[in-house]
Amino acid sequence: MGHSGNGKAADTYQRCCQGLARLGYLVLAFDPMGQGERIYYPNPSLRATRLRSADEEHTLPGRQMLLRGDTSSRLQVWDAVRSLDYLAAHPMVIRNGWRRPGNRGAQL
16 A cells, blocks of 8 residues: 555555455555555645655655664564554464455565
8 A cells, every 4th residue: 555645545445455355355454654644744734744745755754764774664564564463363364365465466
């Protein structure tokens, strides 16, 4: 999910997730850094970013973190791993039935 100001609520992501749920899949969608419900640089309305785009919401702190020898990618991977942990603990999950549709069709 990402590359959209409203993150997981974007129409294309919602259609994908709802379609998978209708097929019987358990779907967990989370907002990436600075998108959807996770805006770090809000405008005065507090509903959108004050930066040029939603992508800048993770690019700007990413540049700042590089000065300290860290990356925003580490935080994004942490979010993804914790999401998988949450799903793995869910009683409806079939342990050997993991699949991950993505923008590039990758699977786990």
